[in-house]
Amino acid sequence: MSNLSFVAPTRNSPWGTYLSQIDAVEPYLGHLARWVETLRRPKRALIVDVPIELDNGTIAHYEGYRVQHSLTRGPGKGGVRYHPDVTLEEVMALSAWMTIKNAAVNLPYGGAKGGIRLDPKVLSKKELERVTRRYTSEIGIIIGPQQDIPAPDVNTNGQIMAWMMDTYSMNVGATATGVVTGKPIALGGSLGRVxxxxxxxxxxxxxxxxxxxxxxxxxxxxxxxxxxxxxxxxxxxxxxxxxxxxxxxxxxxxxxxxxxxxxxxxxxxxxxxxxxxxxxxxxxxxxxxxxxxxxxxxxxxxxxxxxxxxxxxxxxxxxxxxxxxxxxxxxxxxxxxxxxxxxxxxxxNSGGVTVSYFEWVQDFSSFFWTEDEINVRLDKIITGAFKHIWDTSEHHKISLRTAAFVVACTRVLEAREERGLYP
Missing domain, CATH: 3.40.50.720 (NAD(P)-binding Rossmann-like Domain)
Known part of the structure; x- marks a missing residue:
């Protein structure tokens, strides 16, 4: 089977790096290796045009992305970055690493990532708001509290998430706090998330x-x-x-x-x-x-x-x-x-998505935890995940990276096998 999917990677490009990591883990997957090609192909990639009116009255166009690498274990989960070097290949790789990260920590998520190719430092706050709201509207067809949940990443923050949540909520006609994580506390954000x-x-x-x-x-x-x-x-x-x-x-x-x-x-x-x-x-x-x-x-x-x-x-x-x-x-x-x-x-760096998971859970239940509770739960989950990966590394005599991929890919592919293919 070909490893090419959407773009042709070079060895040290982000997507090429990810594919080499999958190659390294394949010998340890046993009978699940028959499903490994699903890890080399994003489930869905959306490229959107993001036009806005700048403060000076001119129209600017930016290219935006949302990639869902895997939804096998749950909704997509991953951040949105604003950076002049954002590319489809980079976002693909980041979405795939989110699949691995969520599975390595055993969170009930798949992997996704988003981005807009722009330099936020040259935009005013109002221009940032317009580009965020337009981007959210464009990717709104594939995100949602049970579909795909964005979060902050490079050059995005709680304010960006607030605009995203509000835009999505206005478009669906109901307040949907769980559509993003990393929100301000006043909008259903979690203590300890920052x-x-x-x-x-x-x-x-x-x-x-x-x-x-x-x-x-x-x-x-x-x-x-x-x-x-x-x-x-x-x-x-x-x-x-x-x-x-x-x-x-x-x-x-x-x-x-x-x-x-x-x-x-x-x-x-x-x-x-x-x-x-x-x-x-x-x-x-x-x-x-x-x-x-x-x-x-x-x-x-x-x-x-x-x-x-x-x-x-x-x-x-x-x-x-x-x-x-x-x-x-x-x-x-x-x-x-x-x-x-x-x-x-x-x-x-799995602490961020772990507390994002806590935020998502709190939003669904409308019951919020103290920061001490957050930190205790965080410590327990990620230290347990690290112990499992360390033990796997020692058992197979492999690096911690390969061990993390063995743990994560096994979980993803077991779920893929149990779900089967539809239709």
Whole structure:
């Protein structure tokens, strides 16, 4: 059977990376391997034109996407990103990783993802609202609380989700809080959701460090990406006794061998929009970030960051993938050869979708939990999922990434086999 579906991937492209991961897991699927081709093909991909009137009166057109990779285990679930580099292939890969992530954590969801190719920084708030509402109307034919549930991702937030929920609700004639997650608390959002992905990275990191014999006290942590995920993970690691020694974001890279004062750094980023210019650290070249000596490296920016060349120079013991797809297949192979443990994105950053699941459940029941309850439930679910993946890795003598895919793909394909094909 051909592996081509919708687009022809290159090896280190997002979709090519995902397909190589499916190739690696196939030998461990047993009789379920006869269904594996379903994992290589998105169930549905929607490309939409998003025309809006700009504030100056001109008409602008943007290209939007919503891809549903799999709906076998439940409604599609996955974020929407606004970025000038968004492509159909990228969204396909991200939707497929959501299938794996949801199944790895055993959430009752399939995988989906969305995006619009635009630079939100050049649009006014009103223009962002118009583009969000038009996009929501265009993809409204395939989303819904029981069909496909969007959430925030790169350059989207609670306000974007509020506009999406309102637009969908107006179009169906009833308030549908469960159509998106990551909403403001006043609209049915969940306590703890904003911090959930970063908290999940910390919880999984803590568990991996314990198993590898890395002491939290004084551990050297390097973080790439200092947005919602990276900054919260860094703050929690520092509070637990670790030292954040290097941080990189879109404004530059800073280093402090003794560890940053996290509150001062967070205040600086809140005031200036980035880590550049922070007086509590030295600026270094962006490429030198990958050579900083650390115990734990957290790539929490965009995909494809740790390639073969960077992997060869990394000086770390543990990579925690806070971002989606930050390690290329070539980079993965180098890290494996060097004995550097990689906790894959599908479990390392699963805290966000887990609390999104909590939000969805709370919206359906109209009964909301405290933040302490949220955090206890989150910790229990993702530590249990990580233990299962770690044990699978040791049993088969395979990487944590392949083990996560073995667990997830087995669950998806078992469901596919039980459901059968219709008609």
């Amino acid at each position: 911090q959930a992905t970063g908290r999940g990275v910390f919880v999984i990191g803590r568990e991996a460090m314990r198993r590898l014999g890395i002491s939290m006290e004084g551990a050297r942590i390097a973080v790439q990406g200092f947005g919602n995920v990276g900054s919260i993970a860094a703050k929690l690691f520092a509070a637990a006794g670790a030292q954040i020694v290097a941080v990189q974001d879109h404004t530059g890279t800073i280093l402090n061998e003794r560890g940053f004062d996290m509150q001062n750094l967070l205040d600086h980023v809140a005031q200036t929009g980035g880590v550049a210019g922070f007086s509590g650290g030295d600026r270094i070249a962006n490429e030198d970030f990958w050579k900083v000596k650390s115990d734990v490296l957290i790539p929490a920016a965009l995909e494809g960051q740790i390639n073969k060349e960077r992997a060869e120079g990394l000086q770390t013991r543990l990579v925690l993938e806070g971002a989606n797809g930050p390690t290329t297949p070539d980079g993965d192979a180098v890290l494996a050869d060097r004995g550097i443990v990689v906790v894959p994105d599908v479990i390392a």
